[in-house]
Amino acid sequence: MRIAYRPYYLAVIVILLFSAVAAGAADQTVVLKAARMFDGKSKSLIPNSVVLVQGDKIVDVGSTVTIPSDAKVIDLGDMTLSPGFMDAHTHLTLDFTGNFNERRLKELQTNVSEMTLMAISYARATLEAGFTTVRDLGSRFVGSPEFVDVALRNAINHGISPGPHMLVATKGIGATGGHFDATGGYRDKLFGREPDPSEGIADGPDEIRKAVRFEVKNGANVIKAAVSGGVLSLADEVDTPQFTPAEMAALVDESHRLRKKVAVHCHGDQAAREAIEAGVDSIEHGSFMKTETLQLMKTKGIYLVPTLMATEYIMSKIDSYPPALQAKARAAGAARSEMFRNAVKMGVKIALGTDAGVFPHGDNAKEFALMVGLGMQPIDALRSGTSNDADLLGIGQAVGTLEKGKRADIVAMPGDPTADITATEHISFVMKDGKIFRNGPATPRTTAVRDDDVDLPAD
Ligand SMILES: [Zn+2]
Numbered sequence: 001m002r003i004a005y006r007p008y009y010l011a012v013i014v015i016l017l018f019s020a021v022a023a024g025a026a027d028q029t030v031v032l033k034a035a036r037m038f039d040g041k042s043k044s045l046i047p048n049s050v051v052l053v054q055g056d057k058i059v060d061v062g063s064t065v066t067i068p069s070d071a072k073v074i075d076l077g078d079m080t081l082s083p084g085f086m087d088a089h090t091h092l093t094l095d096f097t098g099n100f101n102e103r104r105l106k107e108l109q110t111n112v113s114e115m116t117l118m119a120i121s122y123a124r125a126t127l128e129a130g131f132t133t134v135r136d137l138g139s140r141f142v143g144s145p146e147f148v149d150v151a152l153r154n155a156i157n158h159g160i161s162p163g164p165h166m167l168v169a170t171k172g173i174g175a176t177g178g179h180f181d182a183t184g185g186y187r188d189k190l191f192g193r194e195p196d197p198s199e200g201i202a203d204g205p206d207e208i209r210k211a212v213r214f215e216v217k218n219g220a221n222v223i224k225a226a227v228s229g230g231v232l233s234l235a236d237e238v239d240t241p242q243f244t245p246a247e248m249a250a251l252v253d254e255s256h257r258l259r260k261k262v263a264v265h266c267h268g269d270q271a272a273r274e275a276i277e278a279g280v281d282s283i284e285h286g287s288f289m290k291t292e293t294l295q296l297m298k299t300k301g302i303y304l305v306p307t308l309m310a311t312e313y314i315m316s317k318i319d320s321y322p323p324a325l326q327a328k329a330r331a332a333g334a335a336r337s338e339m340f341r342n343a344v345k346m347g348v349k350i351a352l353g354t355d356a357g358v359f360p361h362g363d364n365a366k367e368f369a370l371m372v373g374l375g376m377q378p379i380d381a382l383r384s385g386t387s388n389d390a391d392l393l394g395i396g397q398a399v400g401t402l403e404k405g406k407r408a409d410i411v412a413m414p415g416d417p418t419a420d421i422t423a424t425e426h427i428s429f430v431m432k433d434g435k436i437f438r439n440g441p442a443t444p445r446t447t448a449v450r451d452d453d454v455d456l457p458a459d
Helices: 001-028 100-109 112-128 147-158 205-217 247-255 269-276 291-300 310-314 323-346 366-373 378-384 389-393 420-427
Strands: 029-037 048-055 057-062 072-075 079-083 085-092 131-136 165-168 222-225 262-266 284-285 304-305 410-414 429-432 433-438
Touching: 029 410, 057 269, 057 366, 079 100, 085 304, 112 131, 112 147, 112 429, 112 433, 147 165, 165 310, 205 222, 205 247, 222 389, 247 269, 262 269, 262 310, 269 284, 269 389, 291 323, 304 389, 310 323, 310 366, 378 389, 378 420, 410 420
Parallel strands: 029 072, 029 079, 085 131, 131 165, 222 262, 262 284, 284 304
Antiparallel strands: 029 048, 048 057, 079 410, 410 429, 429 433
């Protein structure tokens, strides 16, 4: 009898031991100490701060916190702790750096699977730069139906590859010949037919509703649309409206019915005014917005996502773009600084977003210094890249501040970012969901594959 029961007892003991080990691992408190803390909401930094983390949650924060004797203490010294940064406008699956025309050719040559593998390195670079959450606003491959942003988001969530939490927009929605029509600038019928709502190209309220439903069906967390022309597209003017008020109303109504927020790419003033009146949740870029339009935005509580980095990067190598795009970039670049200064002065809500992918992934934090350079207080820039983004993304209950009960997405940078905002570009500690992804030097970045070293399938 005793012999017969032995395996049962053994099994119970083994299970108990395993649960004790598992519980012990989950319960071990990690203590982060640093000379300063930006908590995501206060108007000044808090000296000599401590954050207690258990599992994936923050369990206590402050300068007078009791540290459990069995805790693992990580003393970061002369650093500033901050909620993980957020970027409300990235393209983690794309790389628009390098020469414009070479990149267009490369896009036609490269298998989408290969682009997906590259995207894994962009996601890692973004996380290691301190961005623990991104809103990814558009992932399209001309002539191919893949949802690489959805795949990347899911792979990161499953712990398969390191990267930020992603809210994805899939393909984005735009009009025929507009900024999102990837067949623009090529000869007619080169791709066999006009793109349709399943590729995000939609005309008229009904097609727009269909495109919204199709994107949500395939995993979109947010709806992105191009309501005015853009800079890096060949068949449109940068500031012309691309949807009618009736089309914008359908876009917003259908998205909000499905509980999805609407982010609109928009440079032009008329398109911005009509989009604001239709009730979108954020205006991306907003280069030519006049003060009356900004006032309307403020009244309605709509966010501006300025993407200063995109213009900055394009202007730094303006001569490499085709002449038509140079003219569009110069016009948008000349207008956006005054628009941004006005928005700051008027108190329009601003959420940090960069358009990463137009410039190399991982350089996102340079946006902080650009915003401060155009009149924003450093502490407000920090809020813009943490709690404001969390509010815009609709995830403020879970992240964006260092508070008890919030998810342990925490970064640290050297020195005092309110004295020198470029400290944000030197993150050296990254924790996401309570796990440490970086404490020291970053992984060397994978740069874009240039046209002259593309491996064609025949090789
Ligand atoms: Zn963009």
